[in-house]
Amino acid sequence: MDTLQKTLHNFNAGPSILPKEVFQEASEAILNFNGTGLSILEIGHRTKLFEPVVAEATALMKELMNLDSDHEVLFLHGGASTQFFQVPANLLNQGQKASYTDTGVWGAKAIKEAKLYGIVEVVCSSKASNYTYLPKEFTTDPNSVYLHLTSNNTIYGTQWHDFTPFYNAGVPLVADMSSDILSRQLDFNKFDLIYAGAQKNIGAAGVNVVVVNKNILGKVNRPLPTMMDYRNHIEAGSMLNTPPVFAIYLCMLTLRWLKAYGGVKAIEEVNNRKAALLYQTIDASPLYKGTVATEDRSKMNACFAMEDAVLEKEFLQLCENEGMVGVKGHRSVGGFRVSLYNALPYESVVALTDLMKDFAQRKG
Numbered sequence: 155m156d157t158l159q160k161t162l163h164n165f166n167a168g169p170s171i172l173p174k175e176v177f178q179e180a181s182e183a184i185l186n187f188n189g190t191g192l193s194i195l196e197i198g199h200r201t202k203l204f205e206p207v208v209a210e211a212t213a214l215m216k217e218l219m220n221l222d223s224d225h226e227v228l229f230l231h232g233g234a235s236t237q238f239f240q241v242p243a244n245l246l247n248q249g250q251k252a253s254y255t256d257t258g259v260w261g262a263k264a265i266k267e268a269k270l271y272g273i274v275e276v277v278c279s280s281k282a283s284n285y286t287y288l289p290k291e292f293t294t295d296p297n298s299v300y301l302h303l304t305s306n307n308t309i310y311g312t313q314w315h316d317f318t319p320f321y322n323a324g325v326p327l328v329a330d331m332s333s334d335i336l337s338r339q340l341d342f343n344k345f346d347l348i349y350a351g352a353q354k355n356i357g358a359a360g361v362n363v364v365v366v367n368k369n370i371l372g373k374v375n376r377p378l379p380t381m382m383d384y385r386n387h388i389e390a391g392s393m394l395n396t397p398p399v400f401a402i403y404l405c406m407l408t409l410r411w412l413k414a415y416g417g418v419k420a421i422e423e424v425n426n427r428k429a430a431l432l433y434q435t436i437d438a439s440p441l442y443k444g445t446v447a448t449e450d451r452s453k454m455n456a457c458f459a460m461e462d463a464v465l466e467k468e469f470l471q472l473c474e475n476e477g478m479v480g481v482k483g484h485r486s487v488g489g490f491r492v493s494l495y496n497a498l499p500y501e502s503v504v505a506l507t508d509l510m511k512d513f514a515q516r517k518g
């Protein structure tokens with residue numbers, strides 16, 4: 155494992171790189187969890203062995219996000235896509251309106267699901283430009299039950315940097331933060347509901363994290379299946395049924411790592427340096443061109459392309475030869491997508507940008 159991590163640079167968009175200390179400890183726990191002689195995979199969830207894991211993961215989320223006592227943290231099944239319908243099911247009555255921003259495929263999927271539950275008003279959309287920028291001029295109906303946004307658009311490489319239009323909307327905010335949660339300092343208490351698939355910055359696939367202001371719950375009049383109602387999960391401490399035990403354990407380890415790193419403030423500093431180095435390299439050569447509006451560039455997923463498809467292919471092959479994994483762009487955008495999640499070391503960006511500079515020099 156160590157050898158692999160030394161020679162490979164993992165820019166996958168998700169599931170994606172996690173700290174190598176997490177892989178090490180998790181692999182030990184599969185064989186012998188905390189010296190018990192049992193694998194983490196064979197212990198009951200309602201036991202003295204596992205209960206501290208979910209408690210610590212929950213406490214670490216609260217601490218790292220600086221959450222107030224109104225905000226609850228839940229570890230739920232189903233990935234972020236489940237939240238596309240669980241959110242409106244819990245918040246939006248039939249006949250009521252929710253406002254949505256359409257800034258990428260994930261936001262569009264959230265819109266589609268919300269329409270099953272109530273009236274959806276799309277307040278802005280950059281779909282016509284294949285989501286290459288963030289539409290910032292919009293107004294929100296003050297009667298909207300909530301305003302939904304995607305903080306980072308993983309496929310296209312755009313990210314909201316200024317939340318003023320949202321903070322000024324005057325309605326509860328719901329954010330899909332799947333691909334940039336815990337990567338930068340934000341006042342998370344300004345959001346009434348945040349959800350994120352864990353498989354980028356929090357841990358492994360198989361669990362999603364929901365942060366919810368409990369005061370917004372209990373206002374819909376539809377009957378909710380037990381597993382659908384956030385209040386039941388809050389009451390059960392994320393253990394309403396058998397939770398994804400191993401995935402939550404990986405979250406706990408990753409959150410411990412982030413705390414030891416210095417928390418969100420410290421990781422934001424290195425995330426800024428990684429993104430700056432990559433974008434400077436893109437901008438320094440006419441061979442590369444960024445694919446989204448400069449002011450909206452994501453610090454988590456950097457997308458760029460070349461004019462010449464043959465050269466793109468050659469560069470991708472070079473990346474593969476040099477152990478650079480996951481550099482190919484999403485099929486709907488093409489070109490390249492380099493994901494710079496929390497666990498990606500600065501050195502990986504140095505290695506990639508050195509390769510890019512060398513390639514540009516040879517082809518320029």
Ligand SMILES: Cc1ncc(COP(=O)(O)O)c(C=O)c1O
Pocket residue numbers: 168232233234235236260304306307308309330331332333351352
């Ligand atoms: C921003 C965003 N939202 C939602 C999803 C869907 O997540 P999941 O596959 O966990 O349902 C993704 C997946 O990459 C994503 O990047």
